[in-house]
Amino acid sequence: MTDVTASPSRIAGDPEEFQLAFEQAPIGIALVAPDGRFLWVNAALSRICGYPAAELLRLTFQDITHPEDLDADLAQVEEMIAGSITAYTMEKRYFHARGHEVPVQLDVSLVRAPDGSPRYFISHVQDITERRGTRDALASAHDALRASQQRFAALVERSTDIICIIDEQGCIAYHSPAAERLLGYLPGSWLGTPFTAVVHPEDQAGLNETFRRLVLDPTHTPLTEVRVTTADGDWRHVEIVATNRLSDPAVGGIVANVRDVTERSEAATRLAWQAFHDSLTGLPNRALLADRLGHAVERARRAGDLTALLFLDLDRFKLVNDSMGHEAGDLLLIEVAQRLQQAVRTGDSVARLGGDEFVVLVESVGETDEVSALAERIGDVVSAPIQLPQGMVTVTASIGIAYDSGRGPEHLLRDADTALYRAKDKGRNRYHVFTESLRTAALRRMTAEQELRDALEHGRLEVHYQPIVDLADGNVHAVEALLRIRTEDGGLELPGEYIEVADESGLIVPVGAAVLEMACAAMGTWRARYGDGGPHHVAVNVSARELASAGFTDRVLQALEGNDLVAADLVLEFTEATVIGADRPTLRAVDWLHQLGVGLSIDDFGTGYSSLAYLKRFPIRSVKLDRTFVGGLGVDPSDAEIVKAVITLGRSLGLEVVAEGIETLDQLRRLEELGCHFGQGFLLGHPVASTDLRFGGPVLPAFTRRPMA
Numbered sequence: 001m002t003d004v005t006a007s008p009s010r011i012a013g014d015p016e017e018f019q020l021a022f023e024q025a026p027i028g029i030a031l032v033a034p035d036g037r038f039l040w041v042n043a044a045l046s047r048i049c050g051y052p053a054a055e056l057l058r059l060t061f062q063d064i065t066h067p068e069d070l071d072a073d074l075a076q077v078e079e080m081i082a083g084s085i086t087a088y089t090m091e092k093r094y095f096h097a098r099g100h101e102v103p104v105q106l107d108v109s110l111v112r113a114p115d116g117s118p119r120y121f122i123s124h125v126q127d128i129t130e131r132r133g134t135r136d137a138l139a140s141a142h143d144a145l146r147a148s149q150q151r152f153a154a155l156v157e158r159s160t161d162i163i164c165i166i167d168e169q170g171c172i173a174y175h176s177p178a179a180e181r182l183l184g185y186l187p188g189s190w191l192g193t194p195f196t197a198v199v200h201p202e203d204q205a206g207l208n209e210t211f212r213r214l215v216l217d218p219t220h221t222p223l224t225e226v227r228v229t230t231a232d233g234d235w236r237h238v239e240i241v242a243t244n245r246l247s248d249p250a251v252g253g254i255v256a257n258v259r260d261v262t263e264r265s266e267a268a269t270r271l272a273w274q275a276f277h278d279s280l281t282g283l284p285n286r287a288l289l290a291d292r293l294g295h296a297v298e299r300a301r302r303a304g305d306l307t308a309l310l311f312l313d314l315d316r317f318k319l320v321n322d323s324m325g326h327e328a329g330d331l332l333l334i335e336v337a338q339r340l341q342q343a344v345r346t347g348d349s350v351a352r353l354g355g356d357e358f359v360v361l362v363e364s365v366g367e368t369d370e371v372s373a374l375a376e377r378i379g380d381v382v383s384a385p386i387q388l389p390q391g392m393v394t395v396t397a398s399i400g401i402a403y404d405s406g407r408g409p410e411h412l413l414r415d416a417d418t419a420l421y422r423a424k425d426k427g428r429n430r431y432h433v434f435t436e437s438l439r440t441a442a443l444r445r446m447t448a449e450q451e452l453r454d455a456l457e458h459g460r461l462e463v464h465y466q467p468i469v470d471l472a473d474g475n476v477h478a479v480e481a482l483l484r485i486r487t488e489d490g491g492l493e494l495p496g497e498y499i500e501v502a503d504e505s506g507l508i509v510p511v512g513a514a515v516l517e518m519a520c521a522a523m524g525t526w527r528a529r530y531g532d533g534g535p536h537h538v539a540v541n542v543s544a545r546e547l548a549s550a551g552f553t554d555r556v557l558q559a560l561e562g563n564d565l566v567a568a569d570l571v572l573e574f575t576e577a578t579v580i581g582a583d584r585p586t587l588r589a590v591d592w593l594h595q596l597g598v599g600l601s602i603d604d605f606g607t608g609y610s611s612l613a614y615l616k617r618f619p620i621r622s623v624k625l626d627r628t629f630v631g632g633l634g635v636d637p638s639d640a641e642i643v644k645a646v647i648t649l650g651r652s653l654g655l656e657v658v659a660e661g662i663e664t665l666d667q668l669r670r671l672e673e674l675g676c677h678f679g680q681g682f683l684l685g686h687p688v689a690s691t692d693l694r695f696g697g698p699v700l701p702a703f704t705r706r707p708m709a
């Protein structure tokens with residue numbers, strides 16, 4: 001140290017006291033020369049820097065100051081020397097003797113000589129490691145808080161949900177910007193208004209109640225769906241989840257999270273609509289009709305009115321579908337649906353049950369005449385020509401009408417259906433009103449169907465065989481298989497009505513399959529026992545429905561092969577109606593059977609259609625003259641003429657003619673005279689079980705006694 005300009009002993013009156021105070025001061029104190037050399041240091045400073053005093057006195061403050069803080073320090077020193085400041089305070093870092101940084105706060109003043117030249121600085125140094133730590137911690141805590149607030153704000157502000165705070169009076173105290181985005185209100189315009197102001201009037205009471213409960217019970221977190229209006233006057237569906245935070249001082253309100261669920265809600269509405277409506281015509285479907293019917297019947301009963309149901313079915317709709325395509329069929333149904341809606345009174349419901357079936361529900365009927373008039377009006381509007389892109393079509397409707405009879409709405413639909421069935425039966429394009437006798441008939445049909453189903457399941461179906469006799473020699477030529485139903489109590493039933501209902505219900509398919517199998521099995525047995533001396537073939541009756549059913553030809557083949565038969569051992573009998581109404585797949589099946597060698601026969605010939613053209617187109621082996629003509633022989637001369645004509649026709653077309661229902665010798669004689677080939681009837685043999693049939697020799701002595709032609 002050169003040129004010491006001052007010594008501490010000269011600074012105070014009592015140098016010792018002064019030195020002691022100086023030495024023991026709790027903060028670091030140094031006297032520093034203008035060039036930076038430490039002139040004097042106290043113990044506290046030695047502690048702060050980690051250097052013993054003697055060592056510090058060989059250093060300058062520059063030596064132990066962090067280089068990054070040095071310029072700032074020197075700049076202050078310069079200013080002080082220049083006189084622009086008299087003291088300065090700064091924070092900077094020292095390097096501790098062990099190498100680590102020590103943050104310090106420096107308070108520096110300058111002592112000048114009487115001539116004003118700088119003599120030395122007095123530096124007060126405080127270690128601020130602790131303070132800085134706290135400050136840094138505070139700063140980072142503050143930063144974290146700010147960040148989290150920002151994050152929260154960003155979430156709230158950017159959320160597609162509206163977040164609202166509602167005060168105890170039910171007014172909006174805060175809402176997130178989504179409110180403006182979603183509902184289109186001007187910023188701030190919603191604030192302070194009751195939160196129900198934008199809620200649909202129908203939903204307000206419910207929401208107020210929810211809110212009231214929530215205020216009373218903070219544990220309650222209800223989920224409510226309401227409609228709210230937008231600034232444009234549209235309605236949106238929103239879902240509200242609310243939490244009571246009234247007692248939370250930071251919130252002081254009800255927090256409501258409002259989410260737009262319009263799309264979801266509309267999808268649900270659409271689904272619900274679809275569940276109760278027919279998607280093609282938009283009319284109510286069966287489910288909705290059932291619901292309305294129930295209510296209508298109840299209302300009408302209270303008021304003492306009648307409820308009527310019109311069950312409507314388009315005649316030959318299938319024809320349009322088949323010939324013009326399903327698209328045309330759909331358009332036709334849509335048009336009919338519209339016409340029906342225009343024809344009914346307001347308040348009456350039109351529903352579509354499916355296919356071409358419609359129902360009109362007529363409420364509070366005063367007079368039944370009104371309903372008949374409506375049925376006629378419907379008949380008229382439906383039968384007016386309909387222009388479709390595929391062409392002009394005209395359809396008619398058959399209508400069944402039923403009135404509520406007090407037995408419940410479900411009966412009404414069934415009764416109307418029964419009446420419709422009757423209207424169709426009577427020739428379509430008309431209406432029929434349900435009566436009790438119709439019900440009895442319907443009931444009988446239902447019982448018959450159940451009985452047949454039961455018999456099929458429990459193996460109570462049997463087949464009896466009636467001989468078809470060669471009228472030339474009186475021998476059994478073939479047999480016809482006829483279905484019999486064995487009742488539970490052992491009785492035997494004829495197939496008549498059973499066949500009808502089985503045909504309607506489709507039950508004829510499994511029943512027919514059973515008959516076919518039994519008939520072929522019996523034929524197999526006769527073949528095995530009698531060889532060519534047995535029946536030439538077994539004839540099995542087949543309905544149109546069976547013939548058109550899937551797998552029919554397979555079943556025939558299986559029955560033949562399974563019983564060691566050839567195709568010629570089997571003849572299938574159909575009615576004329578089956579042949580005339582056959583569609584293309586049915587015709588293909590017929591053709592296939594013919595190619596295979598199965599014989600085809602027309603049953604009940606003469607009762608159906610006058611057109612005989614099909615006889616030429618169809619590969620038929622025989623015709624069976626209906627028994628009504630045979631019954632008329634000797635009674636009605638025109639019957640004899642018909643029989644004669646059919647026999648002549650058969651001859652010219654190469655067809656065998658079988659006369660059915662021969663009951664008397666007189667009939668037999670006349671048929672023989674007319675040259676009929678074959679005959680069948682009670683006179684020649686009743687239908688009997690297969691084991692009761694005898695072959696070989698004439699069935700009647702009359703044949704043997706007859707003079708040979």
Ligand code: C2E
Pocket residue numbers: 466481482483494495496499512515540541542543573603604627660661662663680681682683687
């Ligand atoms: P169908 O094919 O015309 O059969 C002849 C019917 O006339 C039989 O009645 C037979 O018992 C009856 N019959 C025979 N000879 C005489 C007679 O001299 N006088 C009178 N009054 N009737 C006679 P069934 O067995 O009651 O059969 C009635 C109809 O039921 C049959 O008429 C046939 O169309 C149908 N059917 C019978 N079995 C089956 C079957 O397995 N499948 C189908 N799809 N229909 C069958």
Ligand code: MG
Pocket residue numbers: 480541573603
């Ligand atoms: Mg027959």
Ligand code: MG
Pocket residue numbers: 603604624626660
């Ligand atoms: Mg017949």
